[in-house]
Amino acid sequence: MPAYLCHGFRWHRRSVRVYVVVQNLDDASPEWIIPAKSATCILESFYNLFDFLPYCSPSDHDINSPVSSEDGNLTQNTSRAQSRGHRSRSQRGHGGTSGADFFAQDWSVVKVLEEYDPMNLDEVSRPYAYVADYVVPVDLSVSIAEEMQKYEERVKADRDPPIMGPGSDETGRKKANKQRTGWFEKLRDQLQRGEEIRWYVVVNGDEVRDFPEYPQE
Template sequence: MPTWLVHGFRWPRAQVRIHTILQNLDDVAPEWVMAPATQSCLHKNFKEQWPDIIARLPGLQFIEQYDPEDLTVKDQPYAYVCDQVHDIKLGIDIDEVRGAGVSDEQWAAIAELRDKVTPDAKLGWFVVVNGDVERWAPPVEDEDELQDYDDEEEAETKTLSPPARRTSKALDESKHEELDRRDNTQNKKLQEPKKRSTSEDSTSRTAVTTNVAKASLAITTQDG
């Protein structure tokens, strides 16, 4: 777990956010100050605002405390603006490091920067622990794999989906066709008796004509 002995001042996380917004720093992640893009953007911004001060702080770094096992908060309350950062591997002689001291010019520069950034902060030495500098996260799946998965889901959905219902227009057309079919059937039934009646009338007329002819013949015979 990375641990450092640093010299500088604490920068409250809320003030980091405010600075990021006021300076319109799109590449800064206030919750992840040690991200490479954030480090670069903040250093550039500080250099543009206070070039004389930053010129006297060649070792300027931004460090932060972080506990990946603390799931109750998304970040820790402090970042650190440092002019000295000593990496603690297995141990360190604090007196030896502090004995080397900080030059007067460097001390004055970091004090001036503190007054510009957060005037009420204490200037001194701090031990900072960061449980996950790189902020590990699960890898993002390949876009092609995600697309294939979406296609499979869509195909499965189509297979399991019930057949689509006919639209109201299709139902209306079907009803009209059924009514037309019934009308045609009724018309055929009504026409059949008429045909039979016509045939019967013709037969009756023929019979009457025959009877009349027979009667006329009989009368003619009697007269002869």
């Protein structure tokens, strides 16, 4: 049962449906956005639409093998323009082998997630998906405080941070009126304005959701 600690915001299902239709994303599945083909289609559309996002491309990921850093994050430095400086293309924590479709998103600094309870037969999909700029797969356990500290250190060191320091609306930070916003805050404003950016634990009871195979009579 894949579980993830993530820093991000909820993307309401109605907004997902509208986005997929308006952008004419034939390969995207708005009720279940995480299959590799669907997630790649949606994420690529983000980079095509929003030039404030750090440059990322799945074709670059195919060509260049990711380099494993000391803390286990997969990193590749690139930028949309030289003025933006260098950035880690994939931000995910150490450990974790669950969720093959999720790891197909390694090329992107933005991730999408779904939560799902296979025992709840009253829902085809949850009321929202998740969009994140930091995701840690949780196999057994993870130190939440340690991962939050890693994220804080990354934000402080980044020349083009995803959120703008103490002014962010992330839970645990002091809200303040500010003129500047980070690229992840701008993405939130484009996809789901008013939604909080905060830490979530997302559990997905069945990422594949295959139909059972019954023997033919």
